[in-house]
Amino acid sequence: MTRPATLLSDAPVTSNAPYDVERVRQDFPILTRLVHERKGRPGKPLVYLDNAASAQKPRAVIDAMSGLLERDYANVHRGVHFLSQRSTDLYEATRDKVAKLLNAPSRENIVFTRNATEAFNLVAQSWGRTFLKTGDVVLLSYMEHHANIVPWQLLRDQTGIRIEVVPVLDDGSLDLDAYEKALKTLAVKLVAITHSSNVLGTVNPVRQMARLAHEHGATVLFDGSQAVVHRPVDVQAIDADLYVFTAHKLYGPTGIGVLYGKKAVLDAMPPYQGGGDMISTVTFEKTTFREAPYRFEAGTPPIIEGVGLGAAIDYVTALGLDAIQAHEQRLLAYATERLREIEGLRIIGTAPEKAAIISFTIDGIHPHDIGTFVDRAGVAVRVGRHCAEPLMDRFGVGATCRASFGLYNTEAEADALVEAVKATKAFFG
């Protein structure tokens, strides 16, 4: 394992070396900034704990994008000139990197989308309209993000599919008995469930879930948006038919997401959007389409974003997703313990296997007020429904406060959160 080029020392660091979070932090320019500076008052150091909403970007990603624009940019594909070739090579290299990250069999399994949300819409409209008919069941869970709910509702309104929902247990685990029962008793054609919850942190046993689904003839789609960022993921080991993630949570840019599909699944899907680059030949009478994955990528692709995502993948793989996971799990344990000191604080989501995400509420203080207070102390957390309103309803809360940790967070930052929450409590008395 080699460290990213932007790390300061030239000495090679092996994955056995202890995880040096202070050195990692130096790769992220934004982490040195102060927030809420005003005249006559110094700012507060930024404590960024909103990683589940979007992660900050390392210098390597910022530079890859600027560098492309300063030296190598042109529209990709179909250009014979020098810059077009450079740009195409740089952009398409990311398809290989994504394939490697997910251990996909080939670059041809990787479709680039706008974000995770578009990937779900693509699957719902292309795969769903082709393979689902009235009464067929799409099996979701109560911990889904709206991105994996609303596209199926739109499809339901169009074609009369049925949506069924797997419950969540009190600790935030998926109710696996109910999952298995649903597969046995309902006409489930598609399981569309998250690998890891953006609110509870829960990591679902996707391998087992895929096996069960396949035994019952269902296709499986996993939402990896909160999984690929925290741990190594192997789509072949999981045996996912379709797998989705979004680059901006993986320390990459906005504007690009990924849909992985097994070749047979992608090959059977008709195009989603039409336009340039996804066609073979066009006449007004008849148009023929290219093969997957290109068939699903209409128009000028996210070139700059693709290059940025490539740099992000290089960065996290150089650090090692195992090492990142270990670091974040330590943080999760520490922060959980410390938050438990606070009386009246309730953690929502305590499943045995969790990503470093902690949602909580405090008796008598609304999450929104907590958010405003801790923000003044420099601590960025997210408050609200986290695009998971059914889950809020399930736990009988209108909203939660969510602290989510990334590869650059520290125990001192967890402390800062805890102190800020304590001070907020004191304020409200």
Added chain:
Amino acid sequence: MTRPATLLSDAPVTSNAPYDVERVRQDFPILTRLVHERKGRPGKPLVYLDNAASAQKPRAVIDAMSGLLERDYANVHRGVHFLSQRSTDLYEATRDKVAKLLNAPSRENIVFTRNATEAFNLVAQSWGRTFLKTGDVVLLSYMEHHANIVPWQLLRDQTGIRIEVVPVLDDGSLDLDAYEKALKTLAVKLVAITHSSNVLGTVNPVRQMARLAHEHGATVLFDGSQAVVHRPVDVQAIDADLYVFTAHKLYGPTGIGVLYGKKAVLDAMPPYQGGGDMISTVTFEKTTFREAPYRFEAGTPPIIEGVGLGAAIDYVTALGLDAIQAHEQRLLAYATERLREIEGLRIIGTAPEKAAIISFTIDGIHPHDIGTFVDRAGVAVRVGRHCAEPLMDRFGVGATCRASFGLYNTEAEADALVEAVKATKAFFG
């Protein structure tokens, strides 16, 4: 008018000052690079004439994107913390800038998409599925880009609409008589035609076309991808119902496009994609959606791209689109005259009103070979079908060579193109 901040002198420059292309060029880092460098051989200065495919980015755009990531980045909307507010303000400011650029009545008329292609697909699926029924006519033209053809073909396969096509005259002008006749004799519900052709350069009389279409009760959608980059555009003066463009051709980033719609038109359109940010409330039974434009923007938006587009708009408006247009028209006239020196060279597209785009073929030399040769001389042109295959068929060519000029191109670069083409001709004898 003030010049962009990156221009070197502090002296304010008024729009009456002559257009100083050499100073403008200094704003574009890539323009100083050499291409095809090899050991023992110096590179050639880049002559970038592929602007219609995608334009290069000024320092101001690159810096706006890096700056956001170095200082102000977080996910937008719904966050109470400092960075989320900063990021939201910076991103949403671009909606105002786009509204101003197009002279739209309000920021609420501006929908952000992935690119122009997605905007067409959005209109086809949302507006088209709602308002078009079997047999209704969508009127296109022979000079459309695939982005404004294939979405309608996909819709045709789904709903049985009819596609009719306005011919193009030999000089590359739209056949306006045929256009008017089509409106009179066919059940045209939607006119979807380009403002300016990416192959011919032709600028269509969109104001007159909109008036005629409205007289016959048709809605009009114009493709402004090649128009906004070359001239001031006023969607209210044109009276466009829907108007589309793509940021990366306007010196902005990839990953973001724009759909302008009249309020009444957008308000009547159902959501396109489902997900976070476009909903009001979600339960598994029923979901309610936000108002336009937010209803059409599902999931994490192109935040970095929005900020980049904002900087690009600031840049071109500081230079002045009038001034840019005047500069490019001079270049167009000069380059056209010089290319006409070359025997056997045929310019395809000689309409009276043209943007600075010149497509040509040369007797006996395939455009692809020309492309490879001029590229070795450092000149980047596009060769091929330019995502406009029906137009190629119309003019009986398999492909063309296309030189397209931008705000930073010079007469010397037009000369370099001409010399390279002449040398290519000499090589093939």
Added chain:
Amino acid sequence: MFDDLRDLYQEVILDHGKNPRNFGKPDGFNRTARGDNPMCGDKITVYLTLGSDGRIADVRFDGRGCAISQASASLMTEMLKGKEPKEAEALFGAFHDMCTKDEEEWTDHGPLDEEAMDKLQVLSGVREFPMRVKCATLAWHTMNAALHGDPVASTENAGF
């Protein structure tokens, strides 16, 4: 640590936030609307009783929200009783200006209940917290929707 938050969270607000007045669904009412702030998950319902003289005879609310939105709703209910609908609207307009604009940009909403305006001053601190403006105005949007016979109000659609 939180010095400049004291402008936003004044004692009055904390008090109304904790002990909202006129809270709970009344037995009788003749106008109602539900207000929704998806940003923070707040949901409130406003119940209005318009008297036969056309004036607001009673206002109550329920639902949950942050301290700001609860206090704003509570304060609102206290000051609307006995007002004509157009007086309530004028007050909403003036309050909205107070929460979003500098004083020189406030527009003329006609004659106002100056005492009410003075009380509402405690909420003017939100002007420094753009993300909290909707919390302060949710109840008012909802009241306004009820007056106009709209069943639902959402602050989400009022700008970004």
Added chain:
Amino acid sequence: MFDDLRDLYQEVILDHGKNPRNFGKPDGFNRTARGDNPMCGDKITVYLTLGSDGRIADVRFDGRGCAISQASASLMTEMLKGKEPKEAEALFGAFHDMCTKDEEEWTDHGPLDEEAMDKLQVLSGVREFPMRVKCATLAWHTMNAALHGDPVASTENAGF
């Protein structure tokens, strides 16, 4: 100006490009396919006559394309006559390697017509021009499609 293009555009290529051999649709043939390179707009059709002995009795082509693709098609027609289908395929495999890989990475395609391979060397210059590889291989992809009974070949789908 164009010194290093002389490797790509050798005399043989310019000659075959300008005067393609075996050009034009024959009166009789029993296999055909259309090949399409959307990248540059090239479209060619290959017409094969398989003899009763299973060997390729005749190959012709028409359509338009750049100098490289026309020359490649022309050269191909010259060397396939009399070959068994599997010899033609082996030659295609070896030629494809030549256009895309360094010599040490070429795979074994079985016994080859060495004389044909020598002639095809003139096209090996495309290895330095990745965007032109498809021009050089289009005719071969199309011939292969015809042999296998596919009506259409597109180089576009063979990688990006």
